[in-house]
Amino acid sequence: MKLLFVAAFALFVLSSFDKADSSAYDKILTHSRIRARKEGPNVCALQQVMGTKKKYFSNCRNWYQGAVCGKKATVLYECCPGYMKLDGMRGCPAVAPIDNVYGTLGLVKATSTQSYSDISKLRPEIEGSGSYTFFAPSNEAWDLLDEQMRSALVSNVNIELYNALHYHMANKRFLTKDLKNGMTVTSMYNDLGLLINHYSNGIVTVNCARIIHGNQVATNGVVHVIDRVISAVGNTIQDIIEIEDDLTTLADVAQQSGILESLGQAGHYTLFAPTNEAFEKLGSDVLERLQNDKEALQALLKFHVLNSVQCSEAIMAGSMVLKKDIVTTNGVIHLIDQVLMPDSDEVMSMDQRMLKIILESHILKEKVTLGQLYNGQQLETLGGKFLRVFIYRTAVCLENACLIRGSKEGSNGALHLMKTFLKPAEKSMFEILTENGGFKIFLSLMEAADLTDLLKQEGDFTLFAPTDMAFAGLSDSDLNLLKSDINALRTILLYHINGGVFIGGGLETGVTNLLKSLQGSNLRANNSMLVNSVQVPESDLMATNGVVHFVNHVLYPADMPVGSQELLMLLKRLITYIQIKVLYEKVIYCYKDFVQMKPQNINNATSHKVPDKNLHEKHHRVLSKRVEITREHRFFSPLMEKFCSDVVICLYFHTEMY
Incomplete structure (x- = not known):
C-alpha cells in the first residue's frame, strides 16, 4: 500500500510540474556558489547521494535537509564550471583556458569521448570553424554502456561511431539557459531530434541523460558533459509496448481499451508501464473485471500516462521502477512492478487483497514484547510468513526493518514502531x-x-x-x-x-x-x-x-598472497582499494631511491636500517605511528614480508623528512 500511495503521490507531483524557467540550472548553480563562499572564490557546493556516484548542485531545500529527494547526501566542494585551482591559493581563482570543442573535451575530463572523436575522424570537424553544441558522455558513461554495443561502435569506426557522436551534437551553440523544457534540438545525425527537459529543480536532460557539467564554453561552441551515452530513437511508445516481451498484457489491455493507438501519436508523454508480473499481482478475477468494463479499464490506463516527459533524474524514482528512461520519439517509458490505482473508492475497493497481504505481514499471531525478542528467533505472521529477528549492539531488527524506541504493551498485544515497511524474504x-x-x-x-x-x-x-x-x-x-x-x-x-x-x-x-x-x-x-x-x-x-x-566493485582480502604476476595485474585493474598494491609500490620506491640496491640483492635489505638516533623526535613519532599501521598488513611475497619492517621505516623516513 505504501508503494501504491507513493506512486500515486509521485504521479500527482509530476503532473503538477510547471515548465521550468530556462535559467533554473543557472539559479541552482548560483545557490551552490553562495553555499560554498567560505571555501574561496568560484567554488560550488555539491551534494552526493550516499551509496551512489550521483552529484547535484545544491538547492535551498536539499541543503537544509541534508538530502536529495529524501535520500541522504554528503556535501562536496568543487570548482564551478569554467574555473580551476591554483597551487597555494584558496578556492578556484583561475579561469580555465578556452579551447576548441576537441580540446575542451580534455579539459572537462571527457577523455573517452575525445579519444573516440580521434578514432572516428570527427576531430578535424570539432577543431575547425563552426558553432557546435556537444553533449559529451563522461568516461563513466562509456563504461556503463553495454560491452557488445560499445565494441560494435568502435569496430565500425568509419560509420557507427562517427554517426553516434554526431547524434550527440547540434550545429548551433546552446547554453543551458537556451535549453528550454520540452524543446527538441536537431542533432547532426540525420536531423534526428534530441528531447530537452529543463526542470524547475535545475536538472537539465537530453533524451533523459542528465547534464552533470554544463556550459563549458569553447572557441567554436560549447560542451555539456552528460551521464550516459544516448542512442538514436526511432520507436514510439506504442511500438515499444508492442515489441517488449514484458509488456504483452499491457499491450492487450491497451488495445482493448482503445488507447494503444493514441500512444503512437506525436506528443510528449510519460508512461509508467506495468509489467506482465505487475498485472498478475492484481489477480485473475480483478483483471477479468477490468477487461469487461472498458470505461474503467481506460480510466486505469490513463492514470499511468502523463502529458509531459518526466525522466527519472527529475524525480529519483523509487524501488518500484524496474527499468527507467526508455526514450521514444514521443516520450519516455518507465517499467514498474505494480499497477497504479487511482485514489477513488471504486478502484481502491479492488485493491483490498493487496492491502490485506501487506497488513498481515506486519501482525504476529502471538503477543511478543521487546524483551522477548532474541537473535535468530522466527515469528509467524497472520499471513503465514515468518519474520526473522536480528539483534545488534544498538538495534533490534525484524527482516529489513529496525525498531524505533517506544514499543508499547497493551492488554491484548504489543505495538512496535518500525523505521520502514517489513519485507518478508521469499527467495534465496x-x-x-x-x-x-x-x-x-x-x-x-x-x-x-x-x-x-x-x-x-x-x-x-x-x-x-x-x-x-x-x-x-x-x-x-x-x-x-x-x-x-x-x-x-x-x-x-x-x-x-x-x-x-x-x-x-x-x-x-x-x-x-x-x-x-x-x-x-x-x-x-x-x-x-x-x-x-x-x-x-x-x-x-x-x-x-x-x-x-x-x-559495483570487487572486494579484496588485503592479506591474501598472490602467486601469479598476471593475476596481480588483473586484480589491480579490478579492485579500487587493495593494500598490497599500494605498499608494494612504496617499498620498491624506497628500495630504489634510498637503499640503492639491485633487485638481485634484495635479501640483504635487512642490513640497511635507519638509526633511531638520527631521527628528529617529531618525525620519529610520525614514523612509529606509520610503521605500526603498516605492520597490520601482510605483503604478497614471503620475501617482502621478511624485510618489510626495515624497508617501511626507510620508506617513511624518506617521504616524511625529505
Whole structure:
C-alpha cells in the first residue's frame, strides 16, 4: 500500500510540474556558489547521494535537509564550471583556458569521448570553424554502456561511431539557459531530434541523460558533459509496448481499451508501464473485471500516462521502477512492478487483497514484547510468513526493518514502531541474483569455484554481490585467468560473504563495523553502507538464507598472497582499494631511491636500517605511528614480508623528512 500511495503521490507531483524557467540550472548553480563562499572564490557546493556516484548542485531545500529527494547526501566542494585551482591559493581563482570543442573535451575530463572523436575522424570537424553544441558522455558513461554495443561502435569506426557522436551534437551553440523544457534540438545525425527537459529543480536532460557539467564554453561552441551515452530513437511508445516481451498484457489491455493507438501519436508523454508480473499481482478475477468494463479499464490506463516527459533524474524514482528512461520519439517509458490505482473508492475497493497481504505481514499471531525478542528467533505472521529477528549492539531488527524506541504493551498485544515497511524474504540469494540479471559474471565465477550451492543452501549469510559493472572491461581471457586459479578465486569470492545477517539499520553509527568474512579476513562497514570504502548502491535485499547488498566493485582480502604476476595485474585493474598494491609500490620506491640496491640483492635489505638516533623526535613519532599501521598488513611475497619492517621505516623516513 505504501508503494501504491507513493506512486500515486509521485504521479500527482509530476503532473503538477510547471515548465521550468530556462535559467533554473543557472539559479541552482548560483545557490551552490553562495553555499560554498567560505571555501574561496568560484567554488560550488555539491551534494552526493550516499551509496551512489550521483552529484547535484545544491538547492535551498536539499541543503537544509541534508538530502536529495529524501535520500541522504554528503556535501562536496568543487570548482564551478569554467574555473580551476591554483597551487597555494584558496578556492578556484583561475579561469580555465578556452579551447576548441576537441580540446575542451580534455579539459572537462571527457577523455573517452575525445579519444573516440580521434578514432572516428570527427576531430578535424570539432577543431575547425563552426558553432557546435556537444553533449559529451563522461568516461563513466562509456563504461556503463553495454560491452557488445560499445565494441560494435568502435569496430565500425568509419560509420557507427562517427554517426553516434554526431547524434550527440547540434550545429548551433546552446547554453543551458537556451535549453528550454520540452524543446527538441536537431542533432547532426540525420536531423534526428534530441528531447530537452529543463526542470524547475535545475536538472537539465537530453533524451533523459542528465547534464552533470554544463556550459563549458569553447572557441567554436560549447560542451555539456552528460551521464550516459544516448542512442538514436526511432520507436514510439506504442511500438515499444508492442515489441517488449514484458509488456504483452499491457499491450492487450491497451488495445482493448482503445488507447494503444493514441500512444503512437506525436506528443510528449510519460508512461509508467506495468509489467506482465505487475498485472498478475492484481489477480485473475480483478483483471477479468477490468477487461469487461472498458470505461474503467481506460480510466486505469490513463492514470499511468502523463502529458509531459518526466525522466527519472527529475524525480529519483523509487524501488518500484524496474527499468527507467526508455526514450521514444514521443516520450519516455518507465517499467514498474505494480499497477497504479487511482485514489477513488471504486478502484481502491479492488485493491483490498493487496492491502490485506501487506497488513498481515506486519501482525504476529502471538503477543511478543521487546524483551522477548532474541537473535535468530522466527515469528509467524497472520499471513503465514515468518519474520526473522536480528539483534545488534544498538538495534533490534525484524527482516529489513529496525525498531524505533517506544514499543508499547497493551492488554491484548504489543505495538512496535518500525523505521520502514517489513519485507518478508521469499527467495534465496541465488534466486535474487539470477532474476535480477545483473550478476551473470559473479554467478559464473561462483560456479567455477564450486560455490553456487552456498547461495542456495539454508543459513544466515550477508553477501556483498559484485554487479557485472564491477567486472567492466574484462575480456574472456581475463575471466579465464581468474577461473584458472581456483584457490585464489575461492578466496576472493568468500571474502564477499559474511556468516551472519547484517542489514544497514543494524550497523552502529560513527564507527567502523568489522564483519568477519567466510574467507577469514574482516570486512569494514559503516551505517552509510560503505564496505571497505566501497559504496553500496542497493542494500537490504532480504533472502531466505540471508541478505544481499549490491556493490559495483570487487572486494579484496588485503592479506591474501598472490602467486601469479598476471593475476596481480588483473586484480589491480579490478579492485579500487587493495593494500598490497599500494605498499608494494612504496617499498620498491624506497628500495630504489634510498637503499640503492639491485633487485638481485634484495635479501640483504635487512642490513640497511635507519638509526633511531638520527631521527628528529617529531618525525620519529610520525614514523612509529606509520610503521605500526603498516605492520597490520601482510605483503604478497614471503620475501617482502621478511624485510618489510626495515624497508617501511626507510620508506617513511624518506617521504616524511625529505
